[in-house]
Amino acid sequence: MSLPSTAAGAAIAIMIMALVTYLTRAGGVFVMSRLPIGPRVERFINAMAGSVLVAVITPMAVQGDWGARLALLATLAAMLTLQKPLPAIAAGIFTAALWRLVA
Amino acid sequence: MSSETPGAHMDLAGVLTGIRRMAPLSLFVVVFGLAFGVAALSRGLSGLEALMMSALVFAGASQFAALELWGDEIPLLPLIATTFAINARHLLMGAAIQPWLAHLPPTQRYGSLVLMSDSNWAMAAADRQNGETNVGMLVGGGIALWLTWVLGTLLGVIFGSGIEEPQRFGLDVIMGCFLLAMLVGGRRDLSMLLPWTAAALAALAAMTWLPMHSHVIVGALAGGVAGLLFPAREEREATA
Numbered sequence: 001m002s003l004p005s006t007a008a009g010a011a012i013a014i015m016i017m018a019l020v021t022y023l024t025r026a027g028g029v030f031v032m033s034r035l036p037i038g039p040r041v042e043r044f045i046n047a048m049a050g051s052v053l054v055a056v057i058t059p060m061a062v063q064g065d066w067g068a069r070l071a072l073l074a075t076l077a078a079m080l081t082l083q084k085p086l087p088a089i090a091a092g093i094f095t096a097a098l099w100r101l102v103a
Numbered sequence: 104m105s106s107e108t109p110g111a112h113m114d115l116a117g118v119l120t121g122i123r124r125m126a127p128l129s130l131f132v133v134v135f136g137l138a139f140g141v142a143a144l145s146r147g148l149s150g151l152e153a154l155m156m157s158a159l160v161f162a163g164a165s166q167f168a169a170l171e172l173w174g175d176e177i178p179l180l181p182l183i184a185t186t187f188a189i190n191a192r193h194l195l196m197g198a199a200i201q202p203w204l205a206h207l208p209p210t211q212r213y214g215s216l217v218l219m220s221d222s223n224w225a226m227a228a229a230d231r232q233n234g235e236t237n238v239g240m241l242v243g244g245g246i247a248l249w250l251t252w253v254l255g256t257l258l259g260v261i262f263g264s265g266i267e268e269p270q271r272f273g274l275d276v277i278m279g280c281f282l283l284a285m286l287v288g289g290r291r292d293l294s295m296l297l298p299w300t301a302a303a304l305a306a307l308a309a310m311t312w313l314p315m316h317s318h319v320i321v322g323a324l325a326g327g328v329a330g331l332l333f334p335a336r337e338e339r340e341a342t343a
Binding site: 003004007009010014015017021022025027030031032033037043044046049051052053054055056057058059064068072076079080086093094096101 | 138286305
C-alpha cells in the first residue's frame with residue numbers, strides 16, 4: 001500500500017504522520033491514567049527508539065558512495081569527541097562535499 | 104489526591120515564562136529546521152510540503168527518516184511504523200508526567216501534549232521535580248520550539264531552492280548525519296550496543312530478502328526485542 005507523491009498524496013501522508021505522532025504524545029498520558037507502563041515495555045521502547053535510527057542509517061552507509069560513508073564517519077567521530085550535534089552534522093556535510101570535490 | 108506530587112495548573116504568565124526560558128535553546132532549533140528544509144527539497148518535497156510537515160508533525164528525527172521513504176510513491180505502512188517507532192519515546196515521556204497533568208481539565212491536558220517535545224518535556228519534568236505546579240514550561244517551551252522549527256524550515260526552503268546540485272555540496276548527507284547525531288547524542292550507554300547491532304543486522308537481512316522499505320520495521324522490532332530479552336547488566340543487578 002502506498003500513496004503517489006502528488007500534492008494530494010503527500011498531504012495525506014503528512015496528515016497520517018501528524019496523527020501517528022500526536023497519538024504517541026497523548027498515548028502515554030492516556031494509557032498511564034488507566035494502567036501503568038511496566039519496566040519490560042519501557043525496555044522495549046527504549047531499545048526500539050535507537051534501533052529504528054540504526055535501521056534507517058545502516059543502508060545509507062552500505063549503499064551510499066564513499067562521500068556518504070565518510071560523512072557518517074566524520075559525524076560519528078565529532079559526536080563522540082564534541083558531543084554537540086550541530087558541529088557533528090556540519091563535519092559530515094563538509095566531508096562529503098570535500099570528497100566529491102576531490103574524487 | 105496525592106499530597107506529595109502537587110497538581111498542575113496553566114496560566115498565561117507561566118506560558119510566557121516558558122517561552123522566555125526556552126528562547127536561547129530555540130535558536131539552535133532554527134538551524135536544525137534549516138537543515139530539514141534543505142534536505143526535504145533535495146528529496147523532492149515541495150516547499151509547502153516541507154513547511155506543512157514541520158508545522159503538523161513537529162518531530163525532527165521522524166521527519167528526517169520519512170524523507171528517506173519519500174519517492175515517486177510513499178509506502179504507507181513503513182511510513183506509519185517508522186514515525187511510530189521513532190516517536191514512541193513520547194509514550195514514556197507522557198507517562199512520566201501523567202500524574203502531574205491529571206489535575207488539568209482534559210482539553211488543557213491533551214491540548215498541551217500537542218507541543219510536547221524532548222527539551223520542553225525535560226525542563227517541565229525538572230520543574231515538576233522541584234514542586235512547580237505551573238505547566239507553562241511545557242506549553243510555552245513548546246510554542247518557542249514550534250515557532251523556531253517552522254521558521255528554520257522556511258529559511259531552509261528559501262535557501263535550498265537556490266541550489267542546483269545539492270549533492271555536490273554534501274547536502275544530501277544531512278539526513279543521515281542528523282539521525283546519526285541524534286542516535287549517538289541520546290542514550291549512549293554501552294548496553295544499547297547489543298540491540299543496535301541486532302537492528303543493523305536485521306535491517307540488512309530484510310533489505311536483501313524482504314520487500315522494499317520493510318527493513319526499518321524489521322530492524323526496529325529486532326532491536327526492541329533484543330533490548331527486552333537482554334537488559335543492561337547494571338539494571339539486572341539493581342533489580343536483583
